[in-house]
């Protein structure tokens with residue numbers, strides 16, 4: 001029973017699908033996909049439930065969301081374990097993801113109150129009141145790299161605002177989604193308020209194209225996000241929030257503590273086996289002896305990064321990539337860069353056939369004339385040597401994306417110069433560029449997003465403002481307009 005539709009667990013009526021642990025190739029979940037007809041039923045259920053859910057009022061909705069938080073807390077270890085088994089991420093990292101899911105509740109409540117909620121002001125004509133209403137029925141599409149935390153970051157604020165939800169998780173992480181829905185069910189969500197449809201392209205397309213969807217909140221690749229954007233052209237009444245990938249630059253300039261810089265670079269480029277949208281993909285290092293020394297230390301540290309299965313002890317820094325296909329894709333990306341003139345500093349290798357285990361790679365692409373503006377979603381960092389700061393910033397901005405960017409530099413002046421010129425939604429100074437805070441807005445520009453940032457600003461796309469001028473009784477104004485007599 002893998003679809004949760006209208007408060008019931010029902011089998012999918014589509015074709016067979018499985019989910020595998022990418023470190024062992026073992027099947028950990030199998031089922032059938034939801035058909036377009038089942039998607040219709042899920043949307044109908046969400047539509048039927050929506051007005052009553054909204055009319056329950058914020059406090060009653062919050063009580064259920066709080067009960068979900070209790071479920072998350074009580075099942076934190078299981079959530080972390082299922083995410084680890086299904087994504088290949090090491091347990092220390094998935095414990096953090098489960099923690100972020102719990103933390104999202106408090107942050108979403110704070111954001112609801114701060115960004116939306118209710119306010120009123122006395123005005124000469126009466127009272128100006130600002131309220132927010134939910135869009136209605138929204139679809140949430142999730143990626144595989146944070147299968148719990150990122151869809152949770154859409155679902156929680158959407159429900160708090162009074163929307164009902166149809167959740168379509170990544171086809172690579174159905175087991176995590178199933179567990180999340182079981183916890184929502186235990187929290188006591190009314191029938192139809194949240195629905196789960198599992199499947200691949202056919203299911204996703206049926207949901208995205210459904211005429212009864214009022215909004216779609218998407219986290220995933222830029223390629224899919226662009227398809228959805230085109231699909232929603234001419235639909236101004238539907239809200240579309242797109243959180244997509246990046247080709248993120250990190251510049252190193254005038255850093256005394258080389259070891260600390262190497263640590264920040266590794267945390268930026270290789271965490272989650274490079275499978276974070278915020279990961280550094282391009283590293284700009286000044287030409288000269290200082291840059292050479294930094295790269296030498298970096299290459300040595302990269303070679304020492306421990307890679308292993310989700311449950312290996314002692315724990316590795318990098319787990320498996322999501323699949324063997326993804327691992328082979330990174331080997332192919334490296335080959336392509338080498339063919340274009342790149343020079344390998346540390347080779348990325350596929351460690352075990354049939355798995356997503358790869359070692360981290362570092363490649364100098366300074367001599368590549370036309371560097372592809374691609375998001376290689378894995379642990380391969382491209383190094384570019386630069387002669388002057390303006391050149392580094394210009395190269396850093398040479399991308400159609402604009403998600404995250406950073407500079408490691410001991411001079412505040414350099415940071416201010418960079419901050420003014422770099423084009424990205426997340427810009428860090430002397431800190432890794434991954435690990436963004438949910439207490440801040442999260443989103444990119446260009447091909448990385450559509451200016452509907454998530455995290456703390458998710459509240460904004462979950463409702464629309466309703467402005468009212470109100471008075472308790474109908475009354476005549478003190479002075480009538482010229483030309484009127486009553």
Ligand SMILES: NC(=O)c1ccc[n+]([C@@H]2O[C@H](COP(=O)([O-])OP(=O)(O)OC[C@H]3O[C@@H](n4cnc5c(N)ncnc54)[C@H](O)[C@@H]3O)[C@@H](O)[C@H]2O)c1
Pocket residue numbers: 141142143144145146150168169170171199200201204205208219220221222223224225227243244245246276277278375377403443448
């Ligand atoms: N900006 C962010 O917040 C953020 C966060 C995490 C991941 N990402 C990005 O996500 C990508 C990795 O995730 P992914 O590979 O799961 O993304 P993806 O685009 O392949 O899939 C995301 C979701 O869209 C669905 N989908 C795919 N094609 C579809 C279509 N034509 N119509 C409707 N639905 C469709 C998938 O089934 C899945 O549920 C990377 O590019 C990464 O940078 C971005």
Ligand SMILES: O=CCC[C@H](NC(=O)CCC(=O)O)C(=O)O
Pocket residue numbers: 145146150153275276277278433434435436437438439442454455
């Ligand atoms: O893979 C992309 C997201 C990575 C992650 N970002 C967040 O968690 C944003 C904060 C939030 O949504 O609460 C990161 O920056 O590492």
